[in-house]
Amino acid sequence: MTRYTGLIERYRNRLPVSADTRIISLGEGNTPLIQLQNIPRLIGKDVDIYVKFEGLNPTGSFKDRGMTMAVTKAVEAGSHAIICASTGNTSASAAAYAVRAGIKAFVLIPEGKIALGKLAQTLMYDAKIIQISGNFDRGMALVKEVADHAPVTIVNSINPFRIDGQKTAAFEIVDALGFAPDYHCLPVGNAGNITAYWKGYTEYTTDRVCGNRPVMCGYQAAGAAPFVLGEMVDNPETVATAIRIGHPQSWDFAWAAQRESGGWFDKFTDEKILAAQKMLSQFEGIFCEPASAASLAGALHDIGSGKIPEGSVIVCTLTGNGIKDPEIAMMQCADAKPVTIDASLDAVKRAILDNL
Numbered sequence: 302m303t304r305y306t307g308l309i310e311r312y313r314n315r316l317p318v319s320a321d322t323r324i325i326s327l328g329e330g331n332t333p334l335i336q337l338q339n340i341p342r343l344i345g346k347d348v349d350i351y352v353k354f355e356g357l358n359p360t361g362s363f364k365d366r367g368m369t370m371a372v373t374k375a376v377e378a379g380s381h382a383i384i385c386a387s388t389g390n391t392s393a394s395a396a397a398y399a400v401r402a403g404i405k406a407f408v409l410i411p412e413g414k415i416a417l418g419k420l421a422q423t424l425m426y427d428a429k430i431i432q433i434s435g436n437f438d439r440g441m442a443l444v445k446e447v448a449d450h451a452p453v454t455i456v457n458s459i460n461p462f463r464i465d466g467q468k469t470a471a472f473e474i475v476d477a478l479g480f481a482p483d484y485h486c487l488p489v490g491n492a493g494n495i496t497a498y499w500k501g502y503t504e505y506t507t508d509r510v511c512g513n514r515p516v517m518c519g520y521q522a523a524g525a526a527p528f529v530l531g532e533m534v535d536n537p538e539t540v541a542t543a544i545r546i547g548h549p550q551s552w553d554f555a556w557a558a559q560r561e562s563g564g565w566f567d568k569f570t571d572e573k574i575l576a577a578q579k580m581l582s583q584f585e586g587i588f589c590e591p592a593s594a595a596s597l598a599g600a601l602h603d604i605g606s607g608k609i610p611e612g613s614v615i616v617c618t619l620t621g622n623g624i625k626d627p628e629i630a631m632m633q634c635a636d637a638k639p640v641t642i643d644a645s646l647d648a649v650k651r652a653i654l655d656n657l
């Protein structure tokens with residue numbers, strides 16, 4: 302057995318690093334590809350649905366895949382500080398990898414609009430948090446501007462090294478299955494991840510590691526769905542704060558992925574997204590954050606309508622961990638209050654027998 306030391310080491314020959322590069326890693330990647338067992342039975346469809354549970358990365362989201370590369374390359378280039386705008390996950394990831402590298406992280410976040418766990422993480426990693434009275438898109442614009450005026454490296458997904466790191470998730474899926482899925486479903490916000498998966502699948506197909514590329518299905522929240530509307534959205538709104546984005550940066554790349562794969566974009570209400578999040582927890586034991594559940598909400602919708610036919614192999618990316626957003630979880634389970642009883646054998650026994 303060799304100790305797993307992160308995705309750059311694993312896919313070194315497919316990433317822009319040299320033997321001299323100091324690799325900044327927290328052991329990211331190598332996340333489980335879990336086959337759903339109960340949900341397909343529940344919906345009565347003959348489909349193989351796998352979830353790529355990216356919530357099990359070191360800071361709890363897929364961003365770590367991109368961040369290990371972006372920070373490694375920033376340090377290699379001599380940078381002493383990184384900056385990003387974020388809806389919460391990128392900021393947590395940037396902060397952690399900056400600590401690991403011994404450099405500074407500045408993060409711009411929309412005030413009051415990031416999940417509690419993400420804020421707590423970013424504080425613990427000791428990043429310089431700059432809250433703005435504006436949304437992610439405004440933060441992104443400011444980050445792009447300030448990088449011309451201060452010595453900071455941008456580590457949002459407009460940094461191409463982020464995409465290179467994140468493409469490894471597609472490699473892992475093909476390596477695990479032995480082939481590419483028929484359909485790949487994922488939530489779309491800033492659109493870096495759909496760009497990265499498409500790049501990964503394309504590289505593997507070009508090198509004949511797999512024979513085909515999946516149809517890419519990008520799902521958005523109804524109140525933040527520029528790809529579905531075909532135009533930017535100025536005031537995006539959704540309970541899935543991770544994808545509360547109206548001006549995605551990787552606009553052209555995402556459209557290329559959709560076009561070249563024969564895929565599509567669709568949008569779902571917050572209710573549908575939250576229902577999918579709860580379904581995954583209650584029927585499969587998998588707790589992802591709300592934005593992540595857009596992938597399953599979309600897949601189930603398209604399986605139900607027949608757009609994704611029976612017999613298909615489907616992978617849904619679950620981009621982040623549910624424990625990042627405890628407030629939503631408590632709201633989702635408001636009716637499921639814990640029972641409070643006397644601390645006696647009798648009372649515990651009754652609580653069990655009453656609920657068997």
Ligand code: F0G
Binds near residue numbers: 392493
């Ligand atoms: N799911 C989660 C949990 C996310 O945090 C994000 C993006 C997405 C999906 C969408 O991915 O932007 O590549 O299309 N979060 C960014 C952030 C914007 O700042 O953490 P995308």
